[in-house]
């Protein structure tokens with residue numbers, strides 16, 4: 001006849017198709033039984049040989065699982081007597097296991113800004129991870145120089161333990177801050193001290209930090225309409241009031257911003273390659289924006305997310321490089337120049353903000369992982385970064401041409417915008433204007449990832465169309481994708 005323990009133990013299910021080791025599955029099964037009170041403090045476990053045969057595993061596996069529970073103090077072994085559930089479990093309230101999602105728990109009382117934000121975030125943000133036509137936001141991962149990266153990674157993982165394992169500087173690894181400042185000077189015309197550079201967990205964190213530093217509840221932010229979804233969410237989460245400002249051939253319409261909210265506190269713009277419309281902000285618009293910020297005592301966030309990849313001739317100067325009054329906070333990311341899972345970005349603050357930012361970073365943020373920063377610093381200092389960017393410029397230029405070459409076949413239905421930087425553009429529907437969502441759904445069913453322009457809008461705009469990303473997919477996938485697009489119009 002089975003003992004009580006034997007009967008309970010035979011309920012443990014081992015799944016040999018799972019990734020987890022069998023001894024880990026057995027350990028977790030036993031742990032659950034003990035924690036849920038199935039076996040009580042002082043009760044004896046069957047011998048490991050019996051346990052092994054009850055559950056259908058080898059004795060070594062059973063010994064391994066029992067050994068773990070002994071070392072965790074849930075079981076105790078008494079020489080000559082056997083293994084028992086630890087006495088410390090006696091009188092303990094059993095942990096009740098519930099199917100996940102069955103108990104929503106007590107709803108927390110949320111802050112005002114979170115309540116507002118939740119209403120506005122009906123649609124969850126989708127961040128891509130699969131290289132296919134026509135995802136946006138993903139660079140050409142297949143062209144990344146992985147061998148060099150692996151060599152530098154190995155070097156840093158072998159280096160002094162204090163250097164890679166202790167707490168790093170909350171502002172960013174000094175070598176990386178210096179490397180970023182040098183790169184920005186050489187390639188984006190920005191002159192800054194490394195102390196003005198703060199390394200963050202992606203541009204997204206920069207937006208939250210900037211919003212937290214500058215915006216009080218209800219303060220106004222001029223926001224490009226359509227505009228970047230991540231930045232929009234960050235400022236909304238801070239309780240700011242976002243003021244949609246149109247984008248025309250020259251970029252954000254400063255006159256409209258002034259008419260709607262002359263008392264703005266912040267303006268968010270993507271001058272090198274407007275997200276998502278792919279326009280470049282004209283020089284006169286850049287100057288008008290700087291002037292407006294100066295007059296309103298406001299600041300400008302310049303999100304230069306993919307400006308390194310210009311391929312349409314010499315780029316216009318960055319806003320930061322022509323900002324003489326300390327109005328521009330420049331934000332950059334390694335998500336496009338390297339790869340997004342690194343979660344590394346940076347902001348370059350005006351000198352007047354360095355003290356406040358240093359206080360925020362040292363008191364409330366603990367910085368980002370050190371060794372990826374060390375690898376990136378070497379990658380830049382050894383010249384791999386600028387080589388990679390130069391190669392990628394050609395790469396994206398070629399893919400942009402392929403998109404245009406194939407778009408001719410459906411030119412009567414869609415006007416594809418010419419871009420001069422980055423790796424996405426927009427296709428505007430012509431005459432019949434199909435419903436964006438319907439078009440995107442039909443494209444998805446045919447294996448294409450597209451986004452409607454409407455997703456990027458705070459308020460609807462007249463022109464309808466889709467955003468076409470051409471960074472991540474191979475040339476042949478882009479060609480095939482364009483053929484599929486043509487069929488969607490047929």
Ligand SMILES: Cc1ncc(COP(=O)(O)O)c(C=O)c1O
Nearest residue numbers: 137202203204228275305333335
């Ligand atoms: C406009 C814009 N800015 C910045 C980023 C990069 O954000 P992160 O550095 O957090 O990956 C993205 C990502 O797609 C973007 O679309």
